Amino acid sequence: MxxxxxxxxxxxxxxxxxxxxxxxxxxxxxxxxxxxxxxxxxxxxxxxxxxxxxxxxxxxxxxxxxxxxxxxxxxxxxxxPVRALDSTGRYRLLRAVLQDLQRRDELRHFHSIAHTPGFVHYAADFLYELKSNVVYPEVFAAAARTHKDRELAQIYHLYQDKLKKHDLVDREGEGWxxxxxxxxxxxxxxxxxxxxxxxxxxxxxxxxxxxxxxxxxxxxxxxxxxxxxxxxxxxxxxxxxxxxxxxxxxxxxxxxxxxxxxxxxxxxxxxLHATPAEDRRPADMRHLLAHIFRNSAPKAPAQGQISLIEAPDSAREVAEVLRRVKRLLLAGCPPDDILIALRDWSSYSPHILTTMRLYGLPLALHYGEPLHTNAAIVALLGLLQLHERDFQRREVFDTLRSPYFTFAGLDVAHIDQLEKTSHALVIVGGRALWLEALDEAPHVREDADDDQAPPLLPEASAALLKTHLAAFFEAVTPPPQAAVDEYVRWLEALIGPDPTQAPDEGPDPNLPANPLDSAPEQPAVYRLHLLANVRGAGRGDVPRHIVSRDLSALRQLKRVLRGLLSAQQLLKSLGEDHPVTWAEFFSDLRAALESTTFTPAPNRSGRVLVTTAANARGLPHQHVFILGLAEGLFPQRQPEDPLYTDAERRAFYEQHNIPLLTRAERASDDGLFYELIGLPRATLTLSRPYLQEGKLWIESHLWRAVTRLFDDLPLEKVRAGEVVPVQEAASRQEVALALAEAFHGQSQPVAAAYNWLLTTDGDSWARIRQGRELEARRMARKFPHDRYSGRLDDPRLLAFLQQELGPQRVWSASQLNEFGQCAFRFFAKRLLQLEALEEPEEGVDALVLGSIYHKILENTYKRVLQQGMTITPEHVEAALAFLDEEADKVLAAAPRQLHFRASAVWEGEQRVLRRRLHALVRKDFSADSPLNTWGEAPRVPFKLEMPFGTLALELDDGERLRVRGYIDRVDRQGDAAVIVDYKSGSRKIPVSEIENGRNFQMMLYVLALEHVLRRAAGNVPQNVAGGVFWHVRSAEASGQLSPADAAVAAARQHLTRYLQAARDGNFAVHPTKVEEGKCTRYCEFAQLCRMSTIHRDKPHA
Structure with missing residues (x-):
């Protein structure tokens, strides 16, 4: 008593x-x-x-x-005995209350958000707060003053009424x-x-x-x-x-x-007060507990029982702490004597999981691994959301290529075909567009410029692929509305059965029966074979612990699904089992997954305990590590309550004696920290990150409260990028890095570690050492370019180059330009035939825009030619009328003919495009046209998209270089021909680019046109005046070149040198000009060539 x-x-x-x-x-x-x-x-x-x-x-x-x-x-x-609601059932019941109030139009303040999962959770938390403080619905209703108060009171009243009516209790109600x-x-x-x-x-x-x-x-x-x-x-x-x-x-x-x-x-x-004789804690701990947070506390000399760690970020902080833990274990400390406390579990637990596996540590995580972050669950959730965004391309292929799934009729070869087709026809998403693309694929050639090229897909293959893809789309699209058990049945059927289910993995007798367990087999059901693929991976090269992890996660997923079934069966017995939308079901599923963990080995015995700061209270250990002592981490920032401000909460207490805690009252980290520092019996280690996104991260006031009590507390500060000393390395990777650092000139005792690494993993170290030596050669000026920086020396490859780049090769201007910019760029693109895998996007890209410009201008000037009109001011209006008519035709057919998906801004883009073309034509027909610089005679169109066949261009050494291509437009001005090459961009191409051997296009066009005119009969120009690049975006010209210009001779010399270098296998990474750290402003091979690493002044061997 x-x-x-x-x-x-x-x-x-x-x-x-x-x-x-x-x-x-x-x-x-x-x-x-x-x-x-x-x-x-x-x-x-x-x-x-x-x-x-x-x-x-x-x-x-x-x-x-x-x-x-x-x-x-x-x-x-x-x-x-009572029927208790679990959290899923509680949320479902509360949602039913909210839906009922919305149907009756009795919610005004919360009407727009009452259906959202977030509001359901906020309301549920608030009701628990009221119930934990024994505030009955009628008490809160009597205190209600605003529309918000009254609606929350009504929600509370109806929720509690349903519980009473059906003899149910929630967690706090059971306490009532x-x-x-x-x-x-x-x-x-x-x-x-x-x-x-x-x-x-x-x-x-x-x-x-x-x-x-x-x-x-x-x-x-x-x-x-x-x-x-x-x-x-x-x-x-x-x-x-x-x-x-x-x-x-x-x-x-x-x-x-x-x-x-x-x-x-x-x-x-x-x-109780412990006397000094009774207090067996180390001196540092006694002083810390006695004086922490005192304003005038005395300082004491540190005795070594408290130590500090500062690391640049949370990941490195965790690594430093776990490295100390490993040292303790190796020194004989039992794992049960070590505790790691985290204030911010979500930020630190991923680093803990990663590093514990790297170091091979026996850790017991309080919450296990979050279920929604498991790779198998992530893949499944991604698949279930495909239909919500109408099957976006990248998400579809991420799913189709996932090792967790098998899709009927869609093997790797089919998926490759589908990816190639979607890229060529610019499919960014949309179920209908996917299927239309497969109808179109047999009628589109792989190379649009080659009439002999095969179609993207044979007709039969396209039809079969369409059938299987449509089946996949249908199978992974859930019904828009259904009962919960129907959704669970659909999902478990999609996942597929476990072909090797062990007896101990069967249905849990403590869980409600799953309707699928007793359902007859349905052969026509589409299955992903998720469990079979996970088990099959274990028979391959996937580590067993990965397979075990995924199976544990999938077993927990099944428990979550049965929890949803349990909630539905309960509501069904109450007459509240209404069909739910897929969005509601998926929201419940996701919420359940996010609040669930799975732990393949949950027993703490023989493991170091990693837990939250709150759950560590009352658990004394010999060695305690407290992480995250930086501002915002520990102490944590207290968020504002989403329903009531602190002022409103104070008013409830002052006016109605309803205790609702404010943010300040909820903030209790000082007291929590005080309890934590009382746990260690031997050592206490505090750690913090000191950088956040590259900026200084201020230490927590808790950190400062400890450091001000002692003189010279042991502090280990890890600098950003610092290599772990070899004597402190806790993994094979860290040993290798430390050895590499030591061989770079740092003095570390490495002999023992070096011998150990050679013994345990000599092959890996040999590869590391070779890679380091190669990188050093790339960076050193004294070593010439070799096969690791662009020089080929294998006789078979050199023979291949002599054949591939011999006299019979037909070159284009773009190939020569690539070699002129950087030999490695040419090598990667033309010889290795590498392509950047870029996602197709809706709308017009630069290539499509250029094609549209060219086609409209070609058709416009063709009509000018047909009408016999001169390119002079009196004909400008007629030319602009032709332009508008041709633009109407080209733009209407462009998405279909050029295979792009018009975006929402396509109408605006067309207006801009027309405006630019109008400006260019108007300038062309004006007296100050840049094309009038070669003479005073009026110009007329002569040739449009003029092809020149294989032209033999004679180089300085007498060799002939075979080239071919198209010239956008040739005008006639008296007896002279003028070349026009349209550029869709506004960046000018100066003649110096030709002279320096970076751009050969206009030189080739000038020489090619001279060649064509010499062999042409009839009324043709007698000579080539020159050529110019005309930029549509700015209506300005650049790169004006005449046949007699010195740049032409210089370009021939460059071509002679480039061709010989290429045949000799010299594709050294040595661009002729550097733009923004690359050979050109945009280069898709910049990450391969290692230009930033290779010394710019290397000699050419």
Whole structure:
């Protein structure tokens, strides 16, 4: 009947006091004891210490609970078993309430968001906050003043009504019923009526808490009154209850208020202080706990038990911490003696997972791996969302090429065909466009410029591919609306059965039956064979731990699906089972996956525990590591509540006595940190990142609170890019990096590590060393270009080059330009035939735009030629009219003929395109046209898109270079011919580009036209005046060239040299000009040529 609250600073023996009381009580025969702890980890730790203090004696009649288990136990004793809602069922029921209110048009303030998953979760959290503080619906309704208040009150009222009507409880509601059962039984005791709750408790022991909700505190008060004795342990920080001790003082005050509210005798308070002789903690820990957060605290010399780590980012911080952990383990420290605490689990757990595998560490993660991040689950979620974006190209191929799936009729060869077709016909997405493209593919040639080229796909292949692709689209598109069990059946049928299901992997008897388990086999069902592919991977070269990981994730997925079924079956029994949309079902599924973890090896025994800061409380260890002590990480920023501001929350308490916590009241990281630093018994390591996106990241005030208490705390600061010293390397990769660094001139003791690496992985080290030597040769000026920087020396390759680049090769201007810009660019594109895999995009790209410009101008000037018109000012309006007519025709057919998908801005692009062409034609027909510089005679179109066949261009060494191509336009001006080459861009091409051997196009055109005219009969120009590039975008000209210009002779010399170098295998990475770090402003091979690495002044061997 008496309650004692034991108050003590952190780590001064509160749990030990509780254990001594328990051992005293259990010494009495069959004395029932209930132990209430905050988490399963604390329960394990309490049991272990009990075994240790009790000399491993076996005890009966001791039961362990958290609050939720306690609620259920009380109700079972009272004969009031309940049907409890899980989180999925709770959200579904609340969504049904919101849908009902929306149908009745009773939501005005929340009308636009009530259907969203986010609002459902915010509302559910708020209702739990009210219920945990025992605020009944009618109490909140009476306090409602605004439309928002009244609508939330109505939601609360209807939600609670549905629970009562169908004898359901949620998690907090179960606590209400447990409290009510205790209150009613106490009233029976007063009325001398028979009790329903028989609780002959000898001891109620409550340990490991630092906060209580109103519901929890009131239930403790009532339950303590039924126990022979009750003992509650709480942390306190004497004389600092308004600062660091506020969290603990609030917990104590809430207990006192609850005892008073429930008419229970006030508990007695016992204050514990460990004497110096009793305090066995190291000196650094004692000083830290005694003086942390004190304004005028004395400094003490550091004794080495507390150390600090600063790393450039979170990933390196984790690596440094786990490296120390590995050193402890190798030194003989048991894994169970080490604890790692994280304040920001989502930011740090991916780095923990990656590094633990790299270092081979035995870690037990508190939450396991997030289910929604598993590779198999990510692939499945991606597949389920394909239809939402109408089968976007990249997402479709990511799915089709996933190793997790098998698709009927779509093997690797078919997928390759589909990718080639979609690229050629610019399919960016759209179910209808995919299927139309396969209809079109047999009628489109692989090379649009070659009439003899084969079609993209044979007709039969295209028809078969279309059938299988349409089946795939249909199979992965869910029904827009269905019952939950129908969606689950559809999804599990799509996933496919497990062909080798072991007995222990069968249905869980504790889960609701799956309708698919008993469904007859349906041969026509489309299946992805996900489980079969995962198991099949284990028979290949996929590591077994990957297969095990994926199978664990898929088993957990099945549990999630059955949880959705359980919620549906519950609602069905309540008459609330309405069909749901796919969006609602998928939202529930995703939310469940995001809140679920899977852990292939969840047992902590023999592993280092990695847990959150909150869950680490009450778990003393020899060695404790606390990560993330930077601003915004620890302490965490408290977000604003989405429903009520802090001012509104304060008003509820001040005006209506409804306790809703503000952000400041929820912020309790100082107290949490105080509890954490009381956990270590031997060493404490604090770490933080000091850079965030390249900028300085300020340390947390918690970090500063520790450092100001000591002189010269050991600090390890890792610099960005710093290589781990070889003696500290924790993985083979780190050893290799350290050795490479040592051979680069750093003095490290590497002999032992070098011998170890040669013994354990000599082949890898040989490859690393060879790669380093090659890179050093690339970077060094003294070594000439070799086969690793563009020089070929294999006789077979040189023979191939002599044949491939011999006199019979037909060159184009673009090929010669590529060689002029950079020999390696030519080698990669023309000889290796490499192409950048760029995603097709909607709209007009530069090549398509150029084709449109050329076609409209060709047709326009063809009509000028047919009409016998001169290119003079008096004909400009007629020419512009021709331009408009031809533009109408070309632009209307362009998307179909040029195979691009018109985007939403296509109409605007056409207007811009017409405006540019108008400006160019108007300038061409004006007196100051740049084409009038070669004479005063009026110009007339002579030839349009004029081909020149294989032209033999004589080089300086007497060899003839065979070239061919098309000239956009040739005008006649008296007896002279003028060449016009249209450029869609505005960037000018100066004659110096020709003279320096980077651009040969206009030179080839001038010489080719001279060759054609010499052999032509009839009324043709007698000579070539010159040529010019005309830029459509700016209507300006550049690169004006005449046959007699010195640049022509210089270009011939360059071509002679380039051809000889190419036949000799010299494709050295040595561009003739550097633009923005590349041979040209855009080069798709810039990542291959290593231009930034190779020394610019290397000699040519």
């Amino acid at each position: 008496t309650t004692e609250i034991v108050l003590a600073p952190a780590a001064t023996g509160k749990t030990e006091q509780a254990l001594e009381r328990l051992l005293h009580v259990v010494g009495q025969p069959l004395a029932p004891v209930w132990v209430l702890v905050a988490s399963a980890r604390q329960e394990d730790a309490f049991r272990a210490r009990l075994m240790q203090m009790g000399n491993k004696q076996v005890y009966f009649n001791i039961e362990f609970f958290d609050f939720f288990k306690l609620y259920a136990r009380i109700l079972n004793i009272a004969g009031q 019923l447990a409290l009510e059962a205790l209150q009613n039984d106490d009233q029976r005791l007063v009325n001398r009526q028979p009790l329903q709750l028989h609780l002959p408790l000898a001891l109620l022991l409550i340990d490991g808490f630092d906060q209580f909700t109103s519901l929890q505190a009131r239930l403790i008060a009532r339950l303590a009154g039924r126990a022979g004795q009750a003992l509650i342990t709480l942390t306190t920080v004497t004389a600092r209850e308004d600062t660091i001790g506020r969290r603990f003082a609030q917990a104590l005050e809430r207990l006192k208020e609850s005892y008073k509210f429930e008419n229970q005798p006030q508990p007695t308070i016992t204050l």
